[in-house]
Amino acid sequence: MRWFILTLILCSATLTDAFSYLKPGDKAENFSLVTATGDVATLFSDSVKVNVVIFFRPNQLHSQEAAAAMAKDLEPGLANKSVRMVGVVSDRYSPEEINTFVQVSGLKMPILVDHQDNVVGYFGVILHPEVGVFNSDGVLLDYRHFASINFIDVVRAEIRYNLGEITKAELDAVIAPVQDQINENRLKAERRLNLARTLLKHNMVDKAAGEVQQALTYDNTLASAHSFYGKILVLREDHANACGEFATALKLDPADADGLEGIKDCPQN
Amino acid sequence: MKRFLGALIIGLSFLGTVAFSSVAPIPGAKFEHAPYSDRICSLCHQRDDENNPGPINQPDVNSVCMTCHDAFTGTHLHKAMETNCTNCHNPHNSNTERFLRAPAPELCVRCHTQIGNIINNSATKHGAIEVGKSCLNCHNPHASKVEKLLKGLPYDLCVNCHDNDNLVDHNGKKLVNIKKLIETKPYVHAPVAEKDCSACHKTHGGDNFRLLVEPYPATFYSAFEEKNYALCFTCHDSTMVTEPQTTNLTGFRNGDKNLHFLHVNREDGRGRTCRACHEVHAAEQPHNIRDGVPYGSGGWVLKIHYEQLPTGGRCAKTCHTTREYKR
Numbered sequence: 001m002r003w004f005i006l007t008l009i010l011c012s013a014t015l016t017d018a019f020s021y022l023k024p025g026d027k028a029e030n031f032s033l034v035t036a037t038g039d040v041a042t043l044f045s046d047s048v049k050v051n052v053v054i055f056f057r058p059n060q061l062h063s064q065e066a067a068a069a070m071a072k073d074l075e076p077g078l079a080n081k082s083v084r085m086v087g088v089v090s091d092r093y094s095p096e097e098i099n100t101f102v103q104v105s106g107l108k109m110p111i112l113v114d115h116q117d118n119v120v121g122y123f124g125v126i127l128h129p130e131v132g133v134f135n136s137d138g139v140l141l142d143y144r145h146f147a148s149i150n151f152i153d154v155v156r157a158e159i160r161y162n163l164g165e166i167t168k169a170e171l172d173a174v175i176a177p178v179q180d181q182i183n184e185n186r187l188k189a190e191r192r193l194n195l196a197r198t199l200l201k202h203n204m205v206d207k208a209a210g211e212v213q214q215a216l217t218y219d220n221t222l223a224s225a226h227s228f229y230g231k232i233l234v235l236r237e238d239h240a241n242a243c244g245e246f247a248t249a250l251k252l253d254p255a256d257a258d259g260l261e262g263i264k265d266c267p268q269n
Numbered sequence: 270m271k272r273f274l275g276a277l278i279i280g281l282s283f284l285g286t287v288a289f290s291s292v293a294p295i296p297g298a299k300f301e302h303a304p305y306s307d308r309i310c311s312l313c314h315q316r317d318d319e320n321n322p323g324p325i326n327q328p329d330v331n332s333v334c335m336t337c338h339d340a341f342t343g344t345h346l347h348k349a350m351e352t353n354c355t356n357c358h359n360p361h362n363s364n365t366e367r368f369l370r371a372p373a374p375e376l377c378v379r380c381h382t383q384i385g386n387i388i389n390n391s392a393t394k395h396g397a398i399e400v401g402k403s404c405l406n407c408h409n410p411h412a413s414k415v416e417k418l419l420k421g422l423p424y425d426l427c428v429n430c431h432d433n434d435n436l437v438d439h440n441g442k443k444l445v446n447i448k449k450l451i452e453t454k455p456y457v458h459a460p461v462a463e464k465d466c467s468a469c470h471k472t473h474g475g476d477n478f479r480l481l482v483e484p485y486p487a488t489f490y491s492a493f494e495e496k497n498y499a500l501c502f503t504c505h506d507s508t509m510v511t512e513p514q515t516t517n518l519t520g521f522r523n524g525d526k527n528l529h530f531l532h533v534n535r536e537d538g539r540g541r542t543c544r545a546c547h548e549v550h551a552a553e554q555p556h557n558i559r560d561g562v563p564y565g566s567g568g569w570v571l572k573i574h575y576e577q578l579p580t581g582g583r584c585a586k587t588c589h590t591t592r593e594y595k596r
Contacts, residue, residue, distance in 0.1 A: 020520050021520075057506060060503070060506075061503065062503060062504060092508070116517065117515075117517040117518060118517060120517055120518070121516060121517025121518070122517075124520060126505060126509070126519075126520075127459060127504040127505050127506075128504065128506065145459045145460070145462070145463050146468070146504065147460070147463040147464075147465040147468065148423075148465055148467045148468045149415060149416050149417065149419065149422060149423055149465055149467060150415055150416050150422070153344065153416070173414075174414075176422070176464075177414040177415055177421065177422065178421070179420055179421030179422075179425050179426070190339065191337055191338055192303075194336070194337040194338065194339070195303055195304065195312075195337045198312055198336050198337055199309070199312070202309070202311065202312065204309065207307060207309070211303070
């Protein structure tokens with residue numbers, strides 16, 4: 001029961017509201033706003049598959065850093081895709097402040113000026129920067145709070161997922177990367193095996209044998225170490241033990257190339 | 270004379286660089302790299318002569334390393350590794366594990382000087398840098414799926430240590446078991462949901478209480494001033510509390526009367542602030558509204574009974590009589 005409750009809480013912990021009044025699946029009004037360059041533009045375009053709306057505050061450090069990172073690492077990769085990105089800033093900021101923000105960041109996307117924060121109020125934006133990903137009809141597909149780590153990677157993955165370029169599993173792996181788990185013994189064994197291969201290329205058979213044996217003491221489930229040791233035993237004309245090593249390698253990994261090659265000359269074949 | 274001094278400074282700087290860049294074997298070092306230990310110089314060099322091994326036998330250092338070591342892959346790669354493994358490792362021997370040219374953090378801050386300054390000069394230290402593998406407790410020095418070469422998302426790393434009932438800060442003050450606190454509450458603050466502890470906390474050291482990136486009062490009752498809650502306004506727009514009337518900037522309003530403004534701008538000095546109503550990590554009530562507020566010196570907590578309504582909310586018999594708001 002305790003685990004069930006914990007799981008429920010953990011699940012709910014990942015479900016926070018980016019927009020107070022708009023949830024995934026809701027269709028948003030397609031506001032028409034004046035842009036920073038004096039044109040008029042809408043929040044969404046029905047001629048693209050994915051619309052991305054980003055709420056910025058020009059005088060806020062997070063917005064400035066996120067905008068610069070988007071200009072450098074996100075916008076260039078989306079140039080030929082069916083994606084339209086727009087930024088939204090409040091008209092509480094002067095045209096000079098908005099222009100400076102755009103120029104310093106290097107953003108190419110249109111910046112829509114939100115008169116009296118009407119769009120902010122309609123969405124229920126409570127922090128900045130905040131990103132909404134919409135389809136061509138303005139239906140909210142997903143949203144993303146600002147995060148100081150992996151923000152651009154995650155926004156890019158959200159866009160690619162909604163373009164159909166990556167799977168849900170690949171998206172989830174970006175949103176919640178699994179903490180690196182390093183198998184130290186396997187790494188050490190692989191390094192020793194690689195060194196043994198190099199030594200054998202230099203015709204240092206005994207030293208190579210020593211290294212591969214060392215590799216097997218670190219990890220005796222490494223198939224390629226067994227088959228390589230088998231090859232060394234063949235050079236030493238110890239065919240009986242060599243065949244044993246090839247057999248062990250193939251038991252651990254039936255596709256092990258050196259094992260398959262070596263076993264061909266073994267008596268039971 | 271000036272010219273002489275200038276030449277001397279340049280000369281000494283160069284010598285310093287040479288000393289730093291040298292990867293010559295260290296006499297009597299504790300750890301030896303296998304090829305060096307076996308004195309098979311030709312595995313990496315052009316000759317098998319220990320006294321005169323000659324240049325390396327590949328066009329660049331990393332190609333030599335990759336004859337035995339597998340290349341590291343990841344979305345984010347360490348520049349120092351990409352340019353030259355020997356930036357960090359002595360390929361012969363070392364007194365530090367993994368043949369590092371110095372232990373962390375000393376090695377890391379040779380390049381990451383700003384981080385070094387923060388570690389050395391901050392008023393509030395982070396224990397994570399001082400225990401275990403130091404920088405390598407949180408960072409993978411080769412490659413990672415996460416920015417800043419983190420081994421995982423900040424929260425996942427932080428709770429490796431902050432899942433402990435007995436952790437104390439540098440002043441001996443007990444720290445809350447943050448994992449337990451967060452994972453037993455239904456409502457979490459946005460950065461917590463994003464596993465982004467570093468949105469609010471500096472991880473290498475800082476000058477604010479609890480390593481916060483911007484000021485936030487250490488004590489519960491302190492009068493509201495925007496600069497004292499600068500932490501909150503790194504993400505939230507301060508207009509949500511500074512505008513007396515709004516229909517867009519906050520949902521905590523009665524019609525167009527901004528109730529954030531009303532709460533924090535009281536002249537009775539009772540300290541109704543962000544902290545008075547909201548928990549910063551996780552809470553039992555919506556909008557991260559805290560369970561209660563400490564009252565008096567006896568440790569009594571005055572409960573806050575908040576109820577969310579379809580177009581507003583209600584606070585019942587807490588700091589004031591029951592009040593309801595409607596947007």
